[in-house]
Amino acid sequence: MTAAPPTVAHDTRDRILDAAERLFVEHGFDGTSMRMITGAANANLAAVNYHFGSKDALVQAVFRRRLTALNRERLAELDRLEADAGGAPLKPSRIVEAFFGTALHMAADTEHGGRTFMRLLARTYNESNAFVRQFLAEEYAEVTDRFLGALFAALPEVPRAEILWRFHFMTGAMAFAISGLGGLYELADISAADDNPQRLLPRLMSFLLGGLRAPLPDAALAGARN
Amino acid sequence: MTAAPPTVAHDTRDRILDAAERLFVEHGFDGTSMRMITGAANANLAAVNYHFGSKDALVQAVFRRRLTALNRERLAELDRLEADAGGAPLKPSRIVEAFFGTALHMAADTEHGGRTFMRLLARTYNESNAFVRQFLAEEYAEVTDRFLGALFAALPEVPRAEILWRFHFMTGAMAFAISGLGGLYELADISAADDNPQRLLPRLMSFLLGGLRAPLPDAALAGARN
DNA sequence: GTATGATTAAAACAAACGTTTGAAATAGAA
């Protein structure tokens, strides 16, 4: 466990991970069978159980392969921001960029499967498969804790509940940004479409910051104090 | 079609629709078996095929039952707005409210299953099941066409591509708003949570409008004209 | 009452599912 990663190429292992990632995006977990995966990976049906133990373990491996790195990168950038600020509160826009920018940056990588994975992740946010939710919650625990804390500190005058919800809204916008316009607007006047991935990040960023900075809703509706 | 709705109660039919709706939210389409559905509905296994023909047809029926009404309501409100304006361009905030407000209004109805259905719908936006996507695209065609057109007219100085994307982002925020904070933030400092559904609409609305009105991103990145 | 059409019920269907098995193939070290 503490030893170095295996020097073996694990060719089929990686082929299975790639195939599974791609198929999960397209058909979901339950909609993707072992035979579809091993077929697309040019591997034997038993290979998944041999290399990963079970289908559920494969799902976890698909996520862990990239999600851990993504969240580590996010934390590293937040660390850098805080170090540069030297104790002073951060600019909210920087925090938002550190969290959502890294995600979109990974989603822009069409060469190494980053885009595929981020589409899968976006799709899985709303997934309710029991152990996938649990796994994601654990995998995200530290990141959400740190970033929410940073936002709380950066916006001390804004109620925390409001920040929490807006962070949630921003996540939803990001998820849809990554999923793309595909399909839903095909029948509408789609001549306006422009899915240049180069432009997606600035597009999303200004939307997110606009939403984050929006005037607070009228609190007169309910009687709570928060 | 033009005749009056059947006077028969179709008791089991409705029980099946309710059970399927609830189970689809929790386990997805592929994760929900006919036996789970008929079991929860206290109906015989063959009842689904008798009343709907197939599982796929049942899925469509679950959506059609409520989505048609929701979109009709949306269109009716847009009609009303345009009639009141008498040819003048509409306020973007009103358009946004007409589209997303009706959805959230339906999502607030916990009594008649509206909340359950809207959670299913939010979950299904990212679903890629072939015929479900096709079905949703058709079901949404007129609505997106009308509302996007209204936004184009209301914001003539904003590039249409920008409006289209922001509409997409708003949809993502709404989807997550409806899905709720569940799970993902449990391990973070959740003491700030406040999921009073009464407050959700104003919360989301100010976020959406903030995003819609945000300054446009720097277009200097790419060389296109749009 | 009996006859008729709609609904429910229990049982079975082939197909597909995730997983396991035990032998064949492969690779690297001695």
Place this chain on the structure above:
DNA sequence: TTCTATTTCAAACGTTTGTTTTAATCATAC
């Protein structure tokens, strides 16, 4: 080479899947 550990392979395992079938039950009109 020979030995040993790893990986691949074809085949089969028992379940579960969506659907169909055939008979029983129900409601209602005559």
